Amino acid sequence: MINSPTHAGSAEVTPIDPTARGPLLLLVGMALGWLVISGTFALIASIQLHTPQFLADCSWFTFGRTDAMRESTFIYGWAGNAGLAISLWILGRLGGNPLRATNWVTVGTLFWNLGLTAGLVGIATGDMTSFSMLQLPAYVQPLMLFAYATIAISGVLAWGGRRSDGTFAAQWYAVAALFVFPWLFSAAQAVLLWMPVRGTVQAIAAGWFMQGLWTLWLAPLALAGSYYIVPKTSGRVLPSYDFASLGFWTLLFVGAWTGGRHLVGGPVPAWVPTVGVVACSLMIFHYSIVFLNLRVVTASVGNAAQFIRLGLIAYLLVGLLDMITSFRFVAEQMQFTFLASALQQLGLYGAISMIFFGCIYFMMPRIAGVPWASVAMMSAHRMAVIIGILLLVGGLAAAGMMQAGDLLNPSANLGDILARIRLPLLVVTFAHIILIGANLLLFVNFLKTAASRADGDVRVRNLFRQPSAIEASAT
């Protein structure tokens, strides 16, 4: 039996939240810190694209290494920490019991972030694996796996010990993400690092991992948050909820097959990209169901809901664009251009990060027991992050469009192409500056909120009697 989502307003205040306060705040704090660091790497890398000599004589910051550090801190630092915090919190609440094994979460978080830090030093000194999204050096990867398992134990216990027989869509997505990541991660390590497969099979396996990380880990984490928060902020039961399980299983079973589309025209068997193209089209079922279920987000109010609304729009857009760009005649043009980066940023920043921001805005006052310290910073962050993402994706897309046409024209010299796309690349740099500023605002706001808790402000406890005041909605 599938339970219908509870009515908004209920479960706003639970005795469950305070028990996990420490570990969850630690995870969120780490996530926001890494987000700012990742933005700094992104800024350096984006400057190097239009001004190649920037930091070029420093071997720690060649473009390839800076970009690998940007990607690793974004995926494992920001999305990893934030996603784990969100999924643990949701599993705890929907499980109906206080989170257990929270000490393990703390220990795991420390090791996860230590591993990532060591990995960054490794990348900077030349130990990157050169597989996209799996760039952390081989020697820190087992540690990351171990640390992840330590954090995830708590979520698994919450799922296993849940009080109600029925389950919610938010729970499926959260549990799927928790379980699937270690399998993906270890399977990729096995065939790429420990017993590497031969020749271009490596590229195929790396493509499978990269896609899996998106469809089987990041997307489920974001959807878990959306399925949990949208009914609460909109005050409506999710429409067509019976289809939710179909959407879930389509994502899981079809999504992982779409990775091969990036290898179209490459030195791999032709069936690999073909399967990817077919799977990409099949994914339309998943995106349609997400749209059907979560369209009530338009009726939502509050700061968190605004983030999630934009994130979901970006998520659906990514699905549509993934399908269109996987077709061969489109791929022929856009392959190897900045259009691919534009689409990736639309997914990672526009969809995943926006939804995570929304979840953090919703979750933070509840676990910390205090409202957000500054409503002004909250609105400023929202405005800046929206502008930043639009400029980032827009700049990359514009650069990619120009590049796509020019690359097909054999008389266009590569140096000239780079000179022509200088303007959009400058816009990208500007976007990264805005995004760093925006994310710093969120980080500072988070620290102030966490610190105000420590003051033991009594006024705040009264807020629990007025759930709507908790979020300090900036609408």
Add this chain to the structure above:
Amino acid sequence: MKNGPLFFLGLLAAVAISWAGIVLGSHAQLGELPPYFDQAEGQIYPRRPGGIASRGQLVYADLGCAACHTQQVRRPDFGSDKARGWGDRQSVARDYIHQWRPQLGASRVGPDLANVGARLAKTETGAAGLHQLLYQGSSTHPSYSFLYEEEALVGERSAAALNLSGANAPVPGYQIVPTERAQTLVAYLLSLKTTYDFPESVPVAAPTKTEETKK
């Protein structure tokens, strides 16, 4: 989804089936791909790269060159790779069987390098030109001067020393020589050739297309 174990098995199946299909499937097809023995020449292709070139691939990977350079030439009727002179034929899986970690790449900020060895062999400057580009950079390529050393000129000039002029020329009495890493990197790039036509790599698509249009 009341049944926990079944749900768990479903998750496991989702990952395992895609992994088996994509990774094991392509491994079964390509994992044992042998080199091609050319009876006329009495040699196997692709040629196994020498030890220095193999070490150069490590340098290529750890500097992250693949962030801007691909190493895969697409077939003549798919993109402009052939017209740009990046390779006369498409890259095929057999080209990569001796490579420790094929660097296919996903971005073409810079040119494709799958056949760069053959291209450089045709230029006048060859390896020396490549060293010069790596040392002093250009308007589009960063300068990786950390791969080079300035050393005092004692006795005769080193054969490997770079011929630099203008602003980049070393102080008199000094010379710029490549480090071991630069030497291996250049050796690796020179070893990248896709000039041998394997039976499966002979471009067939382009002629058939013109025949069809004639009809």
